[in-house]
Amino acid sequence: MHIQELQRRYLAGERNFENADLRGAQLNDLTLTGIRLHNADLRGATLNGASLWGADLSGASLEGASLRATDLRRAYMAGADLQCADLTYALLISADLTGVTLRGANLSHADLYCALMSAEQHNAAIEAGALVYDPALSKLRHSLALR
Helix, strand or coil: CCHHHHHHHHHCCCCECCCCECCCCECCCCECCCCECCCCECCCCECCCCECCCCECCCCECCCCECCCCECCCCECCCCECCCCECCCCECCCCECCCCECCCCECCCCECCCCECCHHHHHHHHHCCCECCCHHHHHHHHHHHCC
């Protein structure tokens, strides 16, 4: 999919881009709030400074993608592949990272306040330099938000 087509359709109100092929796409600084990129292929894509607040990236392939300072607050990313992705200074506040592959990802200064993740992911995020808070608080906050 060409970036211009994505932008045109998004601006026209479309949000569902499930299974989109956006490998290597340059999506820097775009506002794509609430976009649905379930199972999308974003390997090697550049989304630096983009706003993906509340986006559905579940099952998406973001291997080697650059998401520096990207706003991923409340993003649903369950099962996404973020291997070797650069998430430096990314905002992952209240993001659902259940089952996300983070092997080799750069999480330096990424904010994972109240992000939903496993104990293993929590420890890996700390080792990778992320700002991580109490996982029990994260789980409680997510359960209250679903009510």
